[in-house]
Amino acid sequence: MDRLIYVAMTGARNVLAQQATNSHNLANLNTSGFRAQLDSFRAVPVVGALLPTRTYAVDATVGTDFRPGVVHTTGRPLDVAIHGRGWIAVQAPDGSEAYTRNGSLKLNANGVLQTRDGFNVLSDAGPITVPPDTELTIAKDGTLSTVPGTNQKNQITEVGRIKLVNPPETELVRGEDGLFRLANGGRAPADDGVVLHTGALETSNVNPAEVLVNLISLQRQFDLQMKLIQNAEQNAAKAAALLNLNG
DSSP: OHHHHHHHHHHHHHHHHHHHHHHHHHHHHTTTOOOOEEEEEEEEESTTTTTTTOOEEEEEEEEEEOOOOOOOEETTBBBHHHHHHHOOEEEOOOEEEEEEOBBEEEEOTTTTTETTTSSSSEETTOOBOOSSSEEEEEESSSSSEEESSSOOOOOOOOEEEEOEEEEOOGGGEEOOTEEEETTTTTOOBBBBBOEEEEEEEEOOOHHHHHHOOOOOOOOHHHHHHHHHHHHHHHHHHHHHHHHHHHH
16 A cells, blocks of 8 residues: 555655746746756665565656757847857856856946846956946957947957857756856866857747646646545555454
8 A cells, every 4th residue: 555655645746846847947938048947757666675665756867958049139239149059158156157048148337247147257367347438249259349439439449258168068067046067066168169149149948838738737647646645545444444344
């Protein structure tokens, strides 16, 4: 009897985890450059000499769907989208280097180039600062150039270059802040082969229809697990009643 309970109980728990993942993906449908999160589960035996036939489900790994989103034109000078594979290097809150595909950039009050979420965009030399009263342009290789906001438009000054990287996707892990990092904690080298589209953004790669279908399927799976637990409870009650009659 408890074999059924083990399977149904842990199955229901992990269905709830999958529902949370799907809800998280759906909530980021409009987040530029977002990569959908994937869950994978496996069955493992329960440890114990008297429990060799009991199994339960565990979350084997939390993966990522690295398929690219759709690039659409915005016309905004500080919007950039990566063409093909690659990542923009940013500074995480703890000071470490992390990576994102969200190319919606801005300048803060101190002239530091940041993402919309407030992460400093990095060059090989650190955060990038743009002089005041200038107009910023971004080249396809990440080079940042400014011209004075006055009539002297011919005075072009290079102020830095966005660090663009392209580490193997198998070496990337997603953090709780939504940024990706190398699994070994290191820093990826700059890759000159990564190309930017300026004045454009990449959409999330979440398929809303697929997510909604998954949510319906998961709800049905959860209901099935609950019915199995109820059946186990009813069977236990009937077995106890039979034993009382025989006693």
